[in-house]
Amino acid sequence: MDINNSQDIRETALSLGLGVGPTTTTSAEHLRPREPCSPLTNLASDQPSLALSLSTDAYAETAKAKEESRPAPASSSRSAVSSFSSPHATIVLREKDVGSDEAEEDEEDNGCVRKKLRLTKEQSAMLENRFKEHTSLNPKQKQALAKQLNLRPRQVEVWFQNRRARTKLKQTEVDCEILRRCYEKLTAENQRLRKELQEMKSLRFSAPSPLYMQIPAATLALCPSCQRINGSEAGSDAAPKPGLFLNPITRPAPC
DNA sequence: GTTACTGTGGCTATTACCTCA
DNA sequence: TTTGAGGTAATAGCCACAGTA
Incomplete structure (x- = not known):
């Protein structure tokens, strides 16, 4: 298996049951349970718009058409959308987001917006290409890309955020695998x-x-490539010969 | 120069929707 | 047809930092 193949490493790491990714935090904030989303409370107090959404492609088409028909809103507001499902329909609720252009617009839309859309292949590909160039966007770039992709800037922002998180997670997995291999090598060496x-x-x-009387055994080490034992007098000032490793802690280089 | 406040963007953890086997 | 798992869009909350009064 090639260590540079992240997919292989990922699979290996997972098969080994390694805990990967940022699953822990020291922040006390993350230890306490967050307040659950309570759309019914919101419904009563804030009177958000309520829509029964179709869970079919027809709905997707409707939402998409609606999405396309409206102009791109101003950048980056953190609108809050809550939803819950019933056996018969998905109920989408929108919480008011003070100062949010999007929220205002959404109210005009009567809240009939899918909570989550699936990006098309073209959109994903373009986002991916942009991500390869830059892993983050400035507001202008975000706005332009959103317009180009017919998405809201917030969606572009979220995509980049999630993409960065995925990249970091993968890198963590790779690092984890490398460390695991180092550990195995060192254990075998030990x-x-x-x-x-x-x-x-x-x-x-x-x-x-x-x-042998003169050489403390602990100063000897194996050459990892030729597996030969080499040694010299401990504490000698003489330059070590190739294949000779005086420090058992340091990983020896091959001959 | 210092402080308090505000806006913005990034990160992490989590939720929930959607697809597919 | 149902169901569980996995991928991922979206949300919530915190933090850091810059700008400003």
Whole structure:
């Protein structure tokens, strides 16, 4: 398996049951449960618009047509849309977002907007291309791209945000895999060294050699490429020969 | 120069919709 | 036809930082 293949690494990491991704946080805020979305409360208090949405393609078409027919709103407001499903229909509620152009517009739309849309292949491809160029956009770029893709700026913003998160997650997985492999290598190396130490000790007691008497076994290391043991006098000022590793902590380079 | 306030954008965690096996 | 899993758009809340009064 190629370590540069992130897909392989990802699969391996997952198959190994490694916890990947930012799943923990030190922030106390994230430890307490968030207030659940309560659309019914909102319905009573704020009287948001209420729409029974069709869960069919017909609805998607309607929403898309509506979406396309309206001009691109001003950039980046954090509108809040809440929804819940009933067995028969998806009820979409919009909370008022003070100062939000989008919210105002949505009210004009009578709240009949899908909570979540699926980006087309073309839209995804274009977003992906832009992401390759820059992982974040300034407001002008965002606005232009949104217009080009016939999306709201907020949607472009969210896409980039999620994309960055995905990239980071993948990178974390790769790092995790690399660390795991390092750990495995070091463990194996450690085992070999321990075994070697045992052999040295037994040799020293059975057939004392001046060479072995002078060399503390702990200063020896295996060359990872040729698997040969090399050694010299500990504490010697002489430059180490190729394949000789005095520090057992440091990972030796191959000969 | 310092402080308080505000707006903006990014990040993380989570939710919920949608697709597919 | 149903269902569970996975992918991902969307949301919520926090933080950092810059601009300003």
